[in-house]
Amino acid sequence: MKIAIIGTGNVGGALATKWAQAGHHILLGVQNTAQFKGKDLLQNPHTSVLPIQEAVAQAEVILLATPAKAAVAVAQSLGDTSGKIIIDAMNIVMKQGPEGFSNTSDAILDSTQTRDVVKCFNTTGFNNMQNTAYGDQTLDMFVAGDSVRGKEAAIQLAKDAGFAECYPIGGNDRFDLMEQFAWFWINLAMFQGQGREIGFKLLKR
Numbered sequence: 001m002k003i004a005i006i007g008t009g010n011v012g013g014a015l016a017t018k019w020a021q022a023g024h025h026i027l028l029g030v031q032n033t034a035q036f037k038g039k040d041l042l043q044n045p046h047t048s049v050l051p052i053q054e055a056v057a058q059a060e061v062i063l064l065a066t067p068a069k070a071a072v073a074v075a076q077s078l079g080d081t082s083g084k085i086i087i088d089a090m091n092i093v094m095k096q097g098p099e100g101f102s103n104t105s106d107a108i109l110d111s112t113q114t115r116d117v118v119k120c121f122n123t124t125g126f127n128n129m130q131n132t133a134y135g136d137q138t139l140d141m142f143v144a145g146d147s148v149r150g151k152e153a154a155i156q157l158a159k160d161a162g163f164a165e166c167y168p169i170g171g172n173d174r175f176d177l178m179e180q181f182a183w184f185w186i187n188l189a190m191f192q193g194q195g196r197e198i199g200f201k202l203l204k205r
Helices: 010-021 039-043 052-058 068-076 104-111 126-130 148-160 172-191
Strands: 002-006 025-030 047-051 061-064 085-088 117-120 141-144 166-168
Touching (some): 010 039, 010 126, 025 039, 141 172
Parallel strands (some): 025 047, 141 166
């Protein structure tokens, strides 16, 4: 796939690296191609940097991994997103989010042309994207959204990033639940003293 990554910090950088290593073509969409966070990502295979709208125009899938407060402005900066899949990896943290929205995915839907918006890669730390293995177990990922093609893309990309499975948890009405799940991980890791090296695995019997 051709994937535009908007937000080249910890999460965007970790996924850019994993997806490039899996053979995907990564288009880092930035405001200033001469000076941006994550310039070392250009050392990855199949990776280039472009202005945001050019990266979006060439991409099939767009990952948004910027601070949640900028969700509307970033969505509006993408240009024409008709026919594109947007994967939202953002969370509203400490009430720092887009005004008038309880989650970032609804803000993106309200600010873009595409209806293919799903929420994924928001429920764990970037360290678990860099390394999904815990002994002989591999972490799982989760995705929400009405878009069937969006969920199919997210599931494939989760597996390409090294997650064992990516489980759909429902449609757009589960966007808030995905952000609450992220807070569950943050609470355990940061506020309950468990540390960042924890993750979730769905067990069945």
